[in-house]
Amino acid sequence: MALKPLVERIMALERDRAELQSRVAMLGDRSLSYEQVWDGTKPYARGTMVTHRSTLWFAMRDIQPGEKPGASDHAWKLMVKHDHR
Numbered sequence: 001m002a003l004k005p006l007v008e009r010i011m012a013l014e015r016d017r018a019e020l021q022s023r024v025a026m027l028g029d030r031s032l033s034y035e036q037v038w039d040g041t042k043p044y045a046r047g048t049m050v051t052h053r054s055t056l057w058f059a060m061r062d063i064q065p066g067e068k069p070g071a072s073d074h075a076w077k078l079m080v081k082h083d084h085r
Contacts, residue, residue, distance in 0.1 A: 040066050054082035 035044060038052040044063040049056060056079040057069035069076040 038069055040068065049079065056080040 032047050032049065033045075034049045035042075036051060038050040038057070043065050044050065044059045046059050046061050046063075048059040048063070050059075050069060051057070052069040055069070057076040058079050060075060060077050063075055067075045070078070
């Protein structure tokens, strides 16, 4: 029957859609935020940007207090480096 391949394809697309919806739900509300100058006493959520030593940093994961930008490649990612000329 000519409809069988079409029905199978629709079912596969529905499974893909459901998987994508699950992934989107896992991401949640991960908006970016700029918290101004880094404060070593504060925790920062993944996606937060801070300025430290005239340089902009991005939190790659949730950051614990005291995790200084530039001290670990796994916590913060350099976004914009200040030119000290």
